[in-house]
């Protein structure tokens with residue numbers, strides 16, 4: 537099976553697996569326990585905190601371990617809503633980009649009810665900084681949330697510029713960097729007020745992630761209980777998961793430092809060119825925008841049948857691909873990301889997403905193209921299904 541669904545989850549990297557197994561053996565204690573085994577586990581967390589802080593460019597004190605990015609995103613939105621209402625602003629508004637993952641979009645709706653404004657994107661799927669600049673001159677929201685890289689299209693967002701605009705207006709800025717981390721350098725992200733990341737998107741284990749938040753000011757916790765992590769997130773920390781997450785992230789950063797992304801990007805670009813030639817009606821979403829090197833989001837040609845059948849046929853042919861975000865697959869609702877980019881429901885319903893990883897062989901793209909062409913000929917013939 538060729539796995540081309542890394543944006544949904546990326547299989548455990550060998551370096552992360554080794555670190556995970558080793559940490560499970562080496563750190564049997566609870567990091568909050570008063571004995572030496574507890575101190576050793578806390579030491580492992582502290583070392584991981586320092587490594588992550590060095591990669592992001594922030595203080596180790598800013599790092600909070602979570603059960604993944606969804607929890608980190610919910611924590612930020614919950615914090616912003618609680619801080620605003622505690623400060624007497626019961627009508628506080630949050631601005632989130634129109635292409636945010638449901639982890640941000642739905643938690644914004646939950647905590648801010650109908651006080652959510654969507655920041656528009658252009659036809660390439662890039663957030664409209666002009667809109668942000670204009671609106672910041674008129675009013676100050678409780679929080680601005682703009683992701684680093686989109687999970688469906690791979691389109692990169694100008695998060696650094698957006699952060700600068702927000703900082704100039706003294707508005708807290710949250711960057712969901714779940715798809716960026718491990719694929720592009722994390723350096724500089726730590727300058728944002730809040731940052732979310734998730735181990736399983738870059739080859740670490742599932743169910744562990746992180747939140748960067750400013751250590752100097754209190755965080756209204758989402759998860760209540762014990763006093764772990766300075767009261768910012770209750771619950772015993774997943775020590776082996778955290779250690780493995782950092783092993784995965786450091787391995788990916790090593791690939792980036794060696795420039796290994798260039799060849800992967802070239803292989804992906806060759807695939808896109810060949811796909812357009814072989815299927816003239818196919819359109820790459822965000823083709824003119826800077827994008828993650830691993831992602832292809834494509835609207836299949838008009839006559840080529842519905843995307844669910846493509847996914848099933850590709851599955852049978854040995855390719856694991858997706859229709860878009862994992863969270864919306866299975867539902868036939870058109871993608872909010874693609875509709876925000878101006879695609880009609882019919883076009884959006886023909887979208888497929890292919891996403892590779894560091895260990896995906898370049899030849900996978902050529903094999904996928906052949907399978908797509910083969911399957912298209914069967915889809916065009918109703919009897920052949």
Ligand code: PLP
Pocket residue numbers: 543544603604605606607609637639683685686687712714715733734735745862
């Ligand atoms: N944010 C983005 C951009 C994502 O792609 C995802 C997962 O698809 C999440 C948040 C949620 O991550 P997790 O599975 O760690 O909760």
